[in-house]
Amino acid sequence: MFESVIGLEVHAQLKTKTKIFCGCSTKFGESPNANTCPVCTGMPGVLPVLNEQAVTLAIKTALATDCKVAEQSRFDRKNYFYPDLPKGYQISQFAFPIAEHGFLDIEEKRIGITRIHMEEDAGKLTHDPARGKSLVDLNRAGTPLVEIVSEPDIRSAKEAVQYLKKLHLILKYTDVCDANMEMGQFRCDANISLRIKGTKEFGIRAEIKNLNSFKHVEKAINYEIERQAYILEEKGKVIQETRLWDPAKNKTNSMRGKENAHDYRYFPDPDLVPLIVDDKWIEKVKKTLPELPDAKKTRFVSEFNIPEYDAKVLTSSKELADFFEETIKDLKDKKQASNWVMTTMLGMLNTKGLSIDSSPVSAQSLAKLLKLLEDNTINIKGAKAIFEEMVETTKSPETIVKEKNLEQVSNASELESIVAAIIDKNPKEVEAYKNGKTKLFSFFMGQVMRETKGKADPKIITEIIKTKLQDIN
Ligand code: ADP
Ligand code: MG
Ligand code: ZN
Numbered sequence: 001m002f003e004s005v006i007g008l009e010v011h012a013q014l015k016t017k018t019k020i021f022c023g024c025s026t027k028f029g030e031s032p033n034a035n036t037c038p039v040c041t042g043m044p045g046v047l048p049v050l051n052e053q054a055v056t057l058a059i060k061t062a063l064a065t066d067c068k069v070a071e072q073s074r075f076d077r078k079n080y081f082y083p084d085l086p087k088g089y090q091i092s093q094f095a096f097p098i099a100e101h102g103f104l105d106i107e108e109k110r111i112g113i114t115r116i117h118m119e120e121d122a123g124k125l126t127h128d129p130a131r132g133k134s135l136v137d138l139n140r141a142g143t144p145l146v147e148i149v150s151e152p153d154i155r156s157a158k159e160a161v162q163y164l165k166k167l168h169l170i171l172k173y174t175d176v177c178d179a180n181m182e183m184g185q186f187r188c189d190a191n192i193s194l195r196i197k198g199t200k201e202f203g204i205r206a207e208i209k210n211l212n213s214f215k216h217v218e219k220a221i222n223y224e225i226e227r228q229a230y231i232l233e234e235k236g237k238v239i240q241e242t243r244l245w246d247p248a249k250n251k252t253n254s255m256r257g258k259e260n261a262h263d264y265r266y267f268p269d270p271d272l273v274p275l276i277v278d279d280k281w282i283e284k285v286k287k288t289l290p291e292l293p294d295a296k297k298t299r300f301v302s303e304f305n306i307p308e309y310d311a312k313v314l315t316s317s318k319e320l321a322d323f324f325e326e327t328i329k330d331l332k333d334k335k336q337a338s339n340w341v342m343t344t345m346l347g348m349l350n351t352k353g354l355s356i357d358s359s360p361v362s363a364q365s366l367a368k369l370l371k372l373l374e375d376n377t378i379n380i381k382g383a384k385a386i387f388e389e390m391v392e393t394t395k396s397p398e399t400i401v402k403e404k405n406l407e408q409v410s411n412a413s414e415l416e417s418i419v420a421a422i423i424d425k426n427p428k429e430v431e432a433y434k435n436g437k438t439k440l441f442s443f444f445m446g447q448v449m450r451e452t453k454g455k456a457d458p459k460i461i462t463e464i465i466k467t468k469l470q471d472i473n
Pocket of ligand 3: 022023036040
């Protein structure tokens, strides 16, 4: 009887070399506070200077999600006190964000994107209760972020995960963000409320902060839906608050009452001029946009005539899609190549825990292997064996074929005499076959394969055996 209403806010770290308002490096993993200066540690009298590349990447994010880029946007101060925020305010865009009114398509529906705004990240606190101390590392303070806010168009945890995976994929395709969730480069706040099915008005929402894996998002939303349903069924009231997901206990806990925008006393940052983005800038960024996942998927289906499912798997990362396209360049049988990439390659990489970029088999050598298969130089059994060898030795398929003498016997006259000899040697089976025991066909196939050590072309021997058996009266 309840319907859930969900809106997501995603913080994505823009892939710049330096921070958003100073020249400090954004490199991850440096010793604490190594990447800091008077600007990002909030010393008095310093001035922020906006990083042009961060704006370019924010524009790119906006274009990739069909948002309208604002000609003029502005940076505001969001005032609050926290030890990881040395200025006492965060520079963020509030009243005038860099982009608005976009959307993103998930399986069966379109999810609206309300706005994208730029802001700086805060530092990191490490609490040490044993010593009664907290430590602050400001390396992350001032890292550029975009916050991508969805419309409350999402209706289930499943849809939320679909939306996030799609957004994650787009950010990686466009290379605006590395989007490593464990490293906090892509994190999500989920807003959830329930309403009676059929009613229009939204219910009171809870916001679950800082979810850093798709699994956590799914579990936290489902938990929250149940928690709120229970409250509403008991005629209680859901309170507007910020909650945290506890992955160990599989539940959300209240963190604080929800603050409202006016609590932050936003006002325009007097140290920064309004941000003007002209058409020329937008056009320039547009030219750097790659083919996006949906477009690529559609093209794979129409251009290579492979099933929708294959196209989806093959475009699940840009690197994999590039690998596939490189592989099939000179191959006729695209579907066969698709099977090999999806099953054999991905299976091997998965077993070895490798990414496609560090694959021991390159697209070029896989292409050579599949070419040998297309030419009937080797058969499928040989191809599988060669592939294994390629993985272990990184030798070329041609070398392995020669070394292992795996060339398929497809010379018809040679195969014909082999088949004839086998028929001569097995009169009983021939007779039984002629009397209707057609299952014996595979017996003859097996014999030929044994004789040729598995190197016979199955298509050719099938034909030869058929004719030879027919010829016998
Ligand atoms: P903030 O959380 O910073 O106050 P907003 O009010 O803009 O920001 O809302 C943030 C997110 O919450 C958006 O994704 C929006 O779609 C979603 N949202 C707003 N109201 C509700 C609601 N009643 N139920 C679920 N989600 C909501
Ligand atoms: Mg929020
Ligand atoms: Zn700095």
